[in-house]
Structure formats: C-alpha cells, structure tokens
Amino acid sequence: MRSFLLVLSLGLGVFANIIIVKRNFTSPQISRPKSYTELRDGVVITSKPVNFDHHEVKIRKVKLCQVCKCGLASKNRIVGGEALTYNKYTWIVAMTYFGRYFCAGSLINDRYVVTAGHCTNGFQKENIQVHFLNYSRDKDSPLKRGVAAIKRYKGYNPKTLNNDISLVKLSSRVSLSDSLRPICLPEVGQSWGGYEAKAVGWGATRYQGKPVSTLHEVTVPIMTNAMCRNTVYGRRITKNMLCAGYVNGGKDACQGDSGGPLMVANNSVHSLAGIVSWGAGCAARGKPGVYTRVTKFIGWIEENTHDGCYCQE
Numbered sequence: 001m002r003s004f005l006l007v008l009s010l011g012l013g014v015f016a017n018i019i020i021v022k023r024n025f026t027s028p029q030i031s032r033p034k035s036y037t038e039l040r041d042g043v044v045i046t047s048k049p050v051n052f053d054h055h056e057v058k059i060r061k062v063k064l065c066q067v068c069k070c071g072l073a074s075k076n077r078i079v080g081g082e083a084l085t086y087n088k089y090t091w092i093v094a095m096t097y098f099g100r101y102f103c104a105g106s107l108i109n110d111r112y113v114v115t116a117g118h119c120t121n122g123f124q125k126e127n128i129q130v131h132f133l134n135y136s137r138d139k140d141s142p143l144k145r146g147v148a149a150i151k152r153y154k155g156y157n158p159k160t161l162n163n164d165i166s167l168v169k170l171s172s173r174v175s176l177s178d179s180l181r182p183i184c185l186p187e188v189g190q191s192w193g194g195y196e197a198k199a200v201g202w203g204a205t206r207y208q209g210k211p212v213s214t215l216h217e218v219t220v221p222i223m224t225n226a227m228c229r230n231t232v233y234g235r236r237i238t239k240n241m242l243c244a245g246y247v248n249g250g251k252d253a254c255q256g257d258s259g260g261p262l263m264v265a266n267n268s269v270h271s272l273a274g275i276v277s278w279g280a281g282c283a284a285r286g287k288p289g290v291y292t293r294v295t296k297f298i299g300w301i302e303e304n305t306h307d308g309c310y311c312q313e
Contacts (some may be wrong), residue, residue, distance in 0.1 A: 002047070008022060008040075008150075008215070010232055014262040018238055019039070028127060029243070030048060035098075041185075041302075042121060053088075060125045062109075062302050062306075062310045063307075063308065063310060064310050064311070064312045065110070065309030065310070065311050065312075066311065067079045067311075067312055068176045068177060068181060068182075068311040068312065068313070069180070069181065069269075069311055069313040070091075070181055070182050070183060070184040070269070070310070070313070071091075071181065071182075071183050071184035071265075071269040071271060072181055072270075073088050073089055073090075073142050073268070073270065074076075074087055074088050074089075074090060074179070074270065075250050084305065085120065087133045087134075088135070088177075088217075089183075089200055089215075089217075089261075089263070089270070090107075090132075090133060090179065090180050090181050091103070091106050091107040091108075091181060091183040091261070092104060092106060092107075092200055092201075092215070092260060092261060093105045093106070093107060093113055093130050093131060093132055093134075094130075094134050094141070094202060095113075095115065095119065095128055095129070095130055095133070095168075095259070096125055096128070096129045096130070096131065097127055098127050099129075101202065102123075102257065102258075103115055103116065103119035103120070103258045103259040103290050104200075104202065104257060104259045104260030104261075104276070105119070105130070105168060105259045105260070105288065106182075106183045106260070106261045106272055106275075107132070107174070107180075107182045107183065108177075108182050108183060108185060108305065108308075108309075108310070109182055109195045109305060109308035109310045110169050110173045110174055110175070110176050110182075110308055111169060111173050111305070111307060111308035111309070112167050112168065112169055112170065112305045112308045113130060113167070113168040113170065113175075114165065114166075114167055114168075114272070114275065114301065115165075115166055115167075115168060115232055115258075115259035115275065115292075116164050116165065116166065116258050116259040116275050116276065116277055116292065117152050117153060117158075117161075117163065117164040117165050117166045117292075118158065118161060118164055118258065119158040119166065119258055119259040120150045120152055120166040120168065121149075121152065121156070121158055121166075124147075125146075125147040125148070125149065125150050125168075126147075128146070128147045128168070129144055129145070129146060129147075130144070130145045130146070130147065130170060130182065131143075131144055132144070132174065133179075133180065134215045135214065135215040136215070138214075143174065144173065145170040145171050145172060146160070146170070147168055147170065147171060148169045148171045149168075149169040150166060150167070150168055150169070150171070151167040151304050152165075152166040152167075152203050153165050153166065153270045153297065153300060154211055155283040156304065160236065160238075161278045161290075162238050162240055162241070163240055163278055163292075163297075164240075164241075164275065164277045164278070164292045165275060165292045165294075165297050167304055167305060169308075173308075173309075174307075176311060181311070182310070182311060183261060183263065183271070183272045184270065184272065185271065185272060185298060185301065185302075186264075186271040186272060186273060186292070186294055186295050187295070187298075188212070188299070188300070189293060189295065190271075190273075190295050192222045192242060192264060192273050192274075193222060193223065193224035193225075193227075194221070194222065194224070195221070195222050195264050195273075196219055196221055196264075197219070197220060197221070197222050197262050197263060197264045197273055197274070198217050198218065198219050198262070198263050198265070198270075199217065199218050199220060199244070199257065199260065199261070199262050199263075199276060199289065200215060200216070200218075200260055200261055200263070201215070201257030201260035202214075202215055202216070202257070203215065203259075205297060219237045220244040220245050220246065220262075220289070221245070221246065221289075222229040222242060222243070222244045222245060222264075222273065222274075223238055223244065223245070223288060224241040225239065225241070225242065225243070228241075228242075228243035228288060228290075231243070231286050231287060231288065232286060232287060233287075233290070239292065239293070239296065240261075240292065240293050240296045241277065241290050241291065241292065241293055242273070242274050242290075242291050242292075242293045243288040243289065243290055243291070244262060244274065244288055244289055244291060245287075245288030245289050246288075247286065257276045257284035258277070259275060259276060260275070260276045261274070261275065261276075262274030262275065262276065262291045267270065272294050273291070273293075273294060274291025274292055274293060274294060275291055275292040275294065276289065276291060277290050277291050277292050
C-alpha cells in the first residue's frame with residue numbers, strides 16, 4: 001500500500017538527557033575507520049562512520065527502562081541474499097486491518113511503533129492488529145498487539161505526503177529482549193546522503209505485483225535532496241523527505257512496503273533513517289523511492305512516546 005503521487009504504489013525508569021552540540025563545535029579527535037568512496041550506477045557511495053550535521057543545541061529526554069540494546073540484528077542466515085528466512089530485524093512489524101495486511105512499521109520502544117502517516121489515515125484503531133516476529137506472513141505471529149491510540153503528525157498532508165509519519169501506541173507493552181529488539185532512533189541533524197541503506201518489507205517485488213508472504217530486504221544508496229530534486233520529482237521533495245535508489249533503477253521499495261523502515265547500520269547498529277512513503281513506479285529509472293526523513297521528527301516522536309520505555313543502549 002505504498003502511496004504514490006504519480007502512481008499508486010505502494011516499570012519506572014530514569015530519564016536520560018542526550019545533548020546535541022552546536023554547528024561548528026570542534027569535537028576531540030576520535031579514532032575512526034577510514035572512509036571509502038566509490039561511484040556506483042551514478043551515485044556516490046560512502047562507507048564511513050555516520051556524519052552529523054548539528055544545526056542547534058537540543059536536549060532529548062527519553063525514558064530508559066529496559067536493559068537491552070536497540071538496532072542489533074539477529075545473527076542467523078539469509079538464503080539467496082534477499083528473502084529473510086528468520087526474524088533478522090526484530091523491530092519490523094506487520095499491521096493488518098480486519099485481518100488483512102496493509103502496512104509495515106518499526107518498533108522503537110516497548111509501547112510504540114512508528115509508521116507512515118498514510119498508513120493510519122482513515123483507519124480505525126479498533127480494527128488494526130500489530131504482528132511481531134513474523135518474517136513469513138504464511139505463519140501465525142507468535143506475538144500480537146492491538147492498538148490503543150494513533151498519533152499522526154499534525155502537519156501531515158495526504159496530497160503531497162509531506163510529514164508522512166504517525167505513531168501507533170500498542171494496547172499493552174511488549175517485553176524487549178535479545179529476541180525482540182527495537183530499532184534505534186537517529187540523532188538530530190544526522191546527514192545520510194551517500195550512505196547505503198536497507199529497506200525491508202513484505203511489498204511486491206515488481207510494479208503492480210502483489211505483496212509477498214516472506215519478508216524481503218533490498219540495499220539502496222541514499223541520495224542528497226539536491227540530487228533527488230534533479231529527478232522527475234523536482235520540488236515535490238521537501239526537507240522532510242529523503243530519496244534512496246539507483247539512477248538506473250533496479251532496486252526499490254514497492255507496493256506493500258509502506259510504513260516500513262529504511263535503515264542505516266553503523267558498527268552493526270541499525271538506525272531508522274527513513275520510513276517508506278511514496279514514489280513513481282517501482283525501481284524505475286530516474287524515479288527513486290521517497291521516504292520520510294526521521295531526523296526531522298525526533299523531538300515530536302520523543303514528546304509523544306514519553307510513556308514508553310526505550311532500551312538503555
């Protein structure tokens with residue numbers, strides 16, 4: 001159910017203060033792996049520690065209750081490099097409406113899932129069910145929750161899909177552990193242009209196809225917004241969006257991937273860079289996938305998930 005503009009595709013805890021430093025602040029020298037850059041299919045791919053673009057001082061307050069680590073994938077095998085045969089990314093959830101799959105989402109703490117705004121627009125929370133640890137939709141989910149509340153960003157625009165993000169509050173908490181980890185939220189001001197990312201979901205593997213039963217992943221490079229505005233999308237790309245894909249196409253999220261994560265891994269820790277939002281066709285030349293830029297909504301996410309417990313690491 002990935003939305004297209006051109007074509008429809010689809011316990012008490014302690015509060016931790018995380019201080020984000022100002023732009024132009026010179027940090028102490030830290031030993032970092034050397035960067036590696038290559039030109040691949042018209043896109044510059046950079047392999048190096050994640051860059052930060054700190055625009056302002058921010059104090060982030062989140063409730064840390066769980067002794068767990070976010071963003072770590074389970075270590076098992078993948079068959080064929082595409083279809084997942086186990087619950088590698090335990091934070092990804094499948095959402096059903098009247099029992100039928102319609103969108104994906106990402107667990108961020110023990111009480112909340114983040115998904116696309118268009119995945120909750122017009123849907124009644126009483127009829128939504130959230131399925132965990134369900135890499136194959138042919139199998140029954142070992143863990144399910146209902147929905148207690150939906151919070152969609154107030155600036156969400158269903159026509160342009162700007163601010164395409166919403167929060168789903170689970171009917172009851174889930175127990176976070178090594179077998180059920182949430183994804184990490186990125187730091188405010190993190191810049192992703194030039195990095196490789198993974199999109200994960202049950203979406204179709206071809207344009208106008210049907211969603212697949214087994215969870216798939218695809219690796220795509222993240223473009224700068226300037227580069228994406230040079231595509232057919234032009235000025236439709238706002239600062240709240242990011243694009244990922246190859247100039248010549250071939251790999252992309254597709255119908256049925258909506259709401260799912262676009263993830264960037266740094267030292268094996270995955271952060272939520274984007275949320276599958278919209279595009280034109282699937283993996284079409286010059287038409288990358290468009291995602292909600294999560295870093296633009298960190299403050300809003302944290303303000304509206306204060307009753308959820310985040311991992312301590």
